[in-house]
Amino acid sequence: MIDKISSWKFAEDYVVEPQHIAAARHHAEQLGVESVTQATGNQLALLAAISKAKNIVEAGTGAGVSSLWLLSASKDSVLTTIDNEPEYQNVARKNFLASEIPAARIRVITGKAKAVMGNMADGAYDLVFLDIDPLDLEELLPTAVSLLKPGGTLLLAHALWRDRVPNPTLRDDETSALRASLRNFGDGDGFIASVSLIGDGLLMVAKA
Numbered sequence: 001m002i003d004k005i006s007s008w009k010f011a012e013d014y015v016v017e018p019q020h021i022a023a024a025r026h027h028a029e030q031l032g033v034e035s036v037t038q039a040t041g042n043q044l045a046l047l048a049a050i051s052k053a054k055n056i057v058e059a060g061t062g063a064g065v066s067s068l069w070l071l072s073a074s075k076d077s078v079l080t081t082i083d084n085e086p087e088y089q090n091v092a093r094k095n096f097l098a099s100e101i102p103a104a105r106i107r108v109i110t111g112k113a114k115a116v117m118g119n120m121a122d123g124a125y126d127l128v129f130l131d132i133d134p135l136d137l138e139e140l141l142p143t144a145v146s147l148l149k150p151g152g153t154l155l156l157a158h159a160l161w162r163d164r165v166p167n168p169t170l171r172d173d174e175t176s177a178l179r180a181s182l183r184n185f186g187d188g189d190g191f192i193a194s195v196s197l198i199g200d201g202l203l204m205v206a207k208a
């Protein structure tokens, strides 16, 4: 019998979180913000490295844990990170400062992801990472995809939403929103998409 729970835990424990990111995670916990798990963060960094992502957009800054993982993949990538909670972004800013990453590499914008991303340049970004309220995804996804260059990468956190997405009898709004988001990319039409079981699930999409 395969023990997937042990495998999941093994994958989480396999990652050693850099000290500055562990400190940011601690601040996120104090704020009550849910950060990506350390294995998810590590996978974000891996995917940013493999795709040689230089221009990155993140929706859902929180206290900056995922931002720091994304920035860890390269010394010259630039991250634009968006959140509608200024209080969280203030903590994120302190975490960025403490990490000694040059300020020019991070642009922090306060606002709703749809409104902010709607004013950004189409086809200009290598990687877009989404970690926002699932109920806001439906209206955001077309905008997020349009920001990507051809061959760009879209990543969506919480793709399995507390392991609820795979169970078709569970139809609460959040679970249904995540399920619908996954369906957008599942038919292979214009995208290559895969769901990683890491953390709470990570949808990984390459734009053709």
Ligand SMILES: C[S@@+](CC[C@H](N)C(=O)[O-])C[C@H]1O[C@@H](n2cnc3c(N)ncnc32)[C@H](O)[C@@H]1O
Pocket (backbone or CB within 6 Å): 028, 033, 034, 035, 036, 059, 060, 061, 062, 063, 064, 065, 066, 067, 082, 083, 084, 085, 088, 111, 112, 113, 114, 131, 132, 133, 136
């Ligand atoms: C799960 S937390 C993000 C955690 C962060 N990605 C990390 O791992 O460190 C989700 C964040 O998204 C923000 N948020 C939710 N819906 C949003 C939206 N539509 N636009 C912008 N920010 C949003 C919340 O304020 C919250 O800080």
